[in-house]
Amino acid sequence: MKIQSILSTDGIFEKKLENFKARAPQLDLSIAIESAIKNNDILISEAGTGVGKTFAYLVPAMLSGIQTIISTGTKHLQDQLFYSDIPKVQNTLELNLKIHLLKGRSNYLCLYRLGSIQQFSNSFNFYYPEREFKDIINWSNTTGSGEISELTSVSENSNWWFKVTSNNDNCLRSDCPQHKECYFYQARELALDADLLVVNHHLLCADMAIKEQSDGIGEILPSAGIFIIDEAHKIEQSATSFFSEHFSNKQINLLTTDIFNDMFQISGDYAIKEYTEKLNNANLKLVASFGPHQQKKPQDDIKNNKNIYQAYDSVIDAIGALQKQLKPHKDEKSIESHSNKLSTITSFLTNWFSNNNNNDNNDKDKNDNHIKWFEVFKNNYKLHKTPLSIANYFSKHIHSSDASWIFTSATLSINNNFNDFQNKLGIKESQQIIVGSPFDYNKQAMLYTNKNDLNPQNSDFIARLMESAKPLIKAANGRCFLLFSSYKSLNEAVALLKDEFSLLVQGDMPKMQLTEKFITDKNSILLATKSFWEGVDVKGQDLCCVIIDKIPFSSPADPVFVARANKLKQQNLNPFEILSIPEAVITLKQGAGRLIRGVDDYGVLMIGDGRINSKFYGKTFLNSLSYFPHTQDTQQVINFLHEHTGN
Structure with a gap:
């Protein structure tokens, strides 16, 4: 054939x-x-x-x-x-x-973890009242695949899925007593x-x-x-x-819960709780020692922070004390597995907190090509060791x-x-x-960049951009996506537009629900950040204008980006040309791709960033969108939208 x-x-x-x-x-x-x-x-x-x-x-x-x-x-x-x-x-x-x-294994019900929760609740005569847990129990008796997406009555973000699925860290693999029945395997x-x-x-x-x-x-x-x-x-x-290594304090929280449950089933007493709680408390102090949340920084930034290193030492000591308590029970497969995982955590933390990036003296080049960095969230930290390439x-x-x-x-x-x-x-x-696309962009679409030299680095950028965008939003009768590179810009735009337009804002409801609301509410405009730059498919006349605030360059403060840029500088190469521009071009093309999704679609793509016209690198971005007819004439764009909307 x-x-x-x-x-x-x-x-x-x-x-x-x-x-x-x-x-x-x-x-x-x-x-x-x-x-x-x-x-x-x-x-x-x-x-x-x-x-x-x-x-x-x-x-x-x-x-x-x-x-x-x-x-x-x-x-x-x-x-x-x-x-x-x-x-x-x-x-x-x-x-x-x-x-x-x-x-991945976390997409499948773990019968062992589900059984442990049920056994634990029976032992303590404890009843879980949540509807979601009841739904999971009932579904577990009928499912053939164990794939959690089958059970639509429980949100995919429910904490219950976190409890009744396994991951690479806590899966017992062939040591699991229910390995033969495992849905993932x-x-x-x-x-x-x-x-x-x-x-x-x-x-x-x-x-x-x-x-x-x-x-x-x-x-x-x-x-x-x-x-x-x-x-x-x-x-x-x-x-x-x-190909990176990752660790978060949640891994300790999950592991101590599993250790307590399994030790209780073996010994029938609470003795181990003193040691699991000691580790959890030390872990909480380590979280607090990292300081304000919502930050990403390289490991070098904390190498002289005594509070963090003292908290780290306490975690290592607590892990050692817990392992001693487990040692007499290592004949039990689950306990041996837990002890091994504690050793793995100790090894990772020791390596990560070492102030020498070249921890393996016999593999210096490998470590030179990695960056250690961390993220801090509310009640959570994540430690990473990421390859530069x-x-x-x-x-x-x-x-x-x-x-x-x-x-x-x-x-x-x-x-x-x-x-x-x-x-x-x-x-x-x-x-x-x-x-190329089979769509006729010459007839269906238009790229609009403003004649005014709007500079994202100016404090009044969003205010001026919204003033430039309003005529397009009105000509399109709403039906616009406004895509921003940061929540700060999004929130500023919301404050400027909320009294004049019907707004749908990312965060007000789940992504799919927000998209469906946009389609049904014909005159609304949707304001969103990076998660809406791709994977959103709105066809026909429900979307006829996409406004992108600025060229989507990566944050210059991102520790992985900085490390990669520094590596290129050491090689006498230009990180802006090799890293920044290519990443931003691909992201911009993804955002532009939200506009024309079918042969009957039409619309305008507006890019508010004046650098696309004034800077030497602007041509690269315009070339990537060369299939769009390009204009800087506001009235031409408004006429195009009126022609298609029938206004």
């Missing part, structure tokens, strides 16, 4: 799939993917909005007869592929492939035998990290022949996270896999090349293709 006979005009899909329309860019992309699969190549591809890249890669992959792993940047796309797109291709082409979905067994497996970037990178640390022992995913990385602009961030890790896995790798996204190129993407992932040679 040839791809042309499926995706071309009058092909199988046009004849059998409702609402499918053949698109030349989709066919071009699919042919390029088929070629990469046949030749075992690496293909980097950018497909404009509306190309239909999902079918473009599904068709050649599913026809290839080669085991395939598709990785997505979000669980939403993962579910869409598994429950909608893949069945359409499978049924239409009359294939009989084994298709499976696999998510059952799903994993099915995944190993799948013809087509759908995962997300977090799981793909977790598997890579396990293989990196254990030479393949305990790997999660099969060694497939095709890897398709959708939403590939997110893969570097996911890989950075999973994941290129070596990622390229090692790509080139040792003996598979074809397909990277695709609507936003990968900068100035029509993939150099930045290749460098970040350590890809030296690849096939490449860019296919």
